[in-house]
Structures are given as structure tokens and as C-alpha cells.
Amino acid sequence: MGSPSTAITRTDASMTYQEFSLAANQRKMIGLQVLPPIGVAQEASDFPKLEIASLLTEPRDTKRAPYGGYAREGWNWTTDSYNCNEHGVEEIADDAMIERYGDLVRVEQIAIGRAINRILQRLEYDIAQAVFNTTTWTGATLTTAISTAWTTAASADPIADVDGAREKVITSCGQAPNTVVMTDYDFIYCLRTDRIESLLKYDASQVLMAMNQRGGDMQLVNSAAQALAGLFQVDKVLIGQGVYNASDPGIAASFSRFWSTGYVMVCNTNDDGMNGDLEAAAPNIGRTIFSTKNGEPLPGSDDPGFGSLVFDEYRDEPVRGSVFRPRNKRDVKILHAEAGHLLSGAS
Numbered sequence: 001m002g003s004p005s006t007a008i009t010r011t012d013a014s015m016t017y018q019e020f021s022l023a024a025n026q027r028k029m030i031g032l033q034v035l036p037p038i039g040v041a042q043e044a045s046d047f048p049k050l051e052i053a054s055l056l057t058e059p060r061d062t063k064r065a066p067y068g069g070y071a072r073e074g075w076n077w078t079t080d081s082y083n084c085n086e087h088g089v090e091e092i093a094d095d096a097m098i099e100r101y102g103d104l105v106r107v108e109q110i111a112i113g114r115a116i117n118r119i120l121q122r123l124e125y126d127i128a129q130a131v132f133n134t135t136t137w138t139g140a141t142l143t144t145a146i147s148t149a150w151t152t153a154a155s156a157d158p159i160a161d162v163d164g165a166r167e168k169v170i171t172s173c174g175q176a177p178n179t180v181v182m183t184d185y186d187f188i189y190c191l192r193t194d195r196i197e198s199l200l201k202y203d204a205s206q207v208l209m210a211m212n213q214r215g216g217d218m219q220l221v222n223s224a225a226q227a228l229a230g231l232f233q234v235d236k237v238l239i240g241q242g243v244y245n246a247s248d249p250g251i252a253a254s255f256s257r258f259w260s261t262g263y264v265m266v267c268n269t270n271d272d273g274m275n276g277d278l279e280a281a282a283p284n285i286g287r288t289i290f291s292t293k294n295g296e297p298l299p300g301s302d303d304p305g306f307g308s309l310v311f312d313e314y315r316d317e318p319v320r321g322s323v324f325r326p327r328n329k330r331d332v333k334i335l336h337a338e339a340g341h342l343l344s345g346a347s
Contacts, residue, residue: 028241029120029258029304031127032288034181035332036271036301037308038278039292040082043329047278049080080335082278084291087122088327091115095320111324116306119326121244121258123305126332127288128240128258131181131265136334137342141172146264146345150189158190158346162232165266165341172338173268173283178235180228181265183257186346187239191224200227234266262347267340271301283339291329 064070091111098107130136137143144165150156162180169177182190190196225237240259247254270284278287290298290308299307309326316323 028243029124030181030238030240030242031124031258032299032301032303032305033236033238033271034131034179034265034267034269035127035286035288035334036269036284037290037299038272038287039290039298040084040278041293043291043293044081044083046079046081048077049335050077082289082331082333084289084329084331086327086329087119088325089115089118090323090325091118092316092319092321092323097321108322108324111322112311112326115324115326116309119309119328120305121242123288123330124242124258125244128260130286130332130334131340132260132263132342133334134342134344136337137340141168142337142340143342143344144168146343150186150193150346153189153193156193157195158193159195159231161343161346162264162266165264165343166233168341169266169268169339172341173336175268175283175339176233177266177268177340179238179265179267179269180232180234180236181238181240181259181267182263182346183259183261184239184241185257185261186264187225187228187237189347190228196228196231199231200224232266262345264343264346265340266343268336283336285336285340286332286334289331289333293329296328 062071091114093107093111134143144161146161148156150158166177169175191200221239225239229235229237240257242258243255244258245253246256265285267285268283270280270282272280278289290296292298296310297307299305305328308328308330310328312325312327314323314325315321
């Protein structure tokens, strides 16, 4: 039996601050689009995972002779597992701050906004570390070093680089990739190459300004990404723009990207939302697994993770303040490395 808790669940916080989340974070955080969310009823479990080789078989003779039987063949699977760990942070709405500024709602907004940012940043970081991973994607089948960096505008050929990775994915898992993932840094250099500019006729400086300006023209950025997706023969190009402060508290800020520059992932992603099946026979590099055992919500793939959060509030008298705590239970899981090919040396 669980221990009693004096915390109350703040469903109003989930509703009130969703607009903040979407406006501030969605445009820069792409993690759940790369490893789409899926809900599970148990927090930890083993599950059968269909082997990639069993998705497609060689074209053996299917002709049946009179009085003969039909060709039969089995399929193979392995056992995998997941383990959803609880994640959460706390922020304090100090009574002294409320007394100083005289606005309870404003102080709550700051506390909850900071807590949301902290927990979603960690989710984005964990997904980026799992996908741009040279330990998981190693060997000629799974990774390739780009021969001419995209920073060499005159002779770089991003299309040829992605085409090569695309063929590696097809021969590894039997299905063409539908997604390319890169940082904003590599995206800009990609657009600036002579090869791409001659085909798209985009002024990369305008796209760069739109990405850097608060409230910039994201329609221009999305249009450039969609045009690039057409050249790469995929459904979407995802651009990781988020940054975080890598310094400890009290030390001068040092900002880093969640998604490391120089890497480009060409892969299959599969988002089947609330009806998703962890055992589905579909090649995709992985999923972000959220526990829904106690009725927790499940985010959409275009949500940076806000939809998965449960908000608690409790009183902490020693510090004379109210504590706000967003939390969820999740696991970032790579399922089929063969469904992706990692390019390095883009910049």
C-alpha cells in the first residue's frame, strides 16, 4: 500500500500552462517526433520484439502442386524489455516573493514555467543522446562518415550523402526511411551548399534570421525543411534547435545544443499514437515509452512532452512556500538500430 500524501493534483495547472508549453518549447524540441510516444499499462515488462529479418522474406517459390501442401514459414522474435523510471522536479512559490510582488498567479506562473522547462529539457536531452549515439550506430552498415563536410559549400553534396544512408536503411530493414534529423546548425549549412541552393533557390540567410528571431517566421523555416525533405525523398526533416545551460548553478552560463552538430540521422519513425503497439511489426528506430498505469496522460508527437505531465502541489512550511511538482514515468527505448543510419562529419 502506498504511503499517504498531502500533495494535491493540480489539473488546472495542466490546462492553464499548456499554451505556455506549446509556444515556448514546441518549435525547438523535436524529441517525441524522432522517438514517438507510446503508452504502456505496466511500468516495467518484457515484450517480444520481431526481428527485422522476419519482416521481409526472400521470394521463394509459392506454387502449390496437386495434392501437395502450401509453403510454410515461421517468423522469429527476440525478447526485449523496458523500465519506466519516474522523473520530476520541484519549484517553490515562496510566500515572501508573493508578498513582495503581491501577485499569487504571477509567482505560480514563474514556478510552474521553470519546472516545466526543466523536466522537458531532460526529456529532449535523453532522446538526443539515444539517437545521436555512436555506440549504438557503429560499423559500416549503421554509420558513415561524410567525405566532404557541408560547410564546404562548393563541393559538398548533402543529397548524395543522404541517398547513401537511405540505401543502407533499405538494405538493413527492408523499408525506405521517412525522416531525416539534424541540428539547425547543419540545416543552415546544408541549405547554403551550392548543390542545394541551385535546386531550392532559397536564401539561407533569411531562414537563419527566422530561426534566431523570437517570434520569427517559422513558416519560412518549415517550408525550407519540407522542400529539403522532398529532395531527400523522405516525409519530414526534423531540425533540433533547442539549447540548454551546461553549467552548474552559480557558474557562468555555458550553452550547448541538445542535438550534437555534425550528425545527421536518416531513419524510420512510426507514430501510431494512443493506439500504438510496442510489439508492432513496423521497423522504426525507437519509441518514448510512457506509463499510463494510473491513468497518466500521453503526449502527442508534436508535443515536447507537456501532455505527459502530472502536476502536484503541497505546502512546505519550513521554507514558507508552496511546492509545485510536475512528474511523469518514462523510458527512452531504441528498438531497431537497423531502421536508421547515422551520418557524421556534416560540419
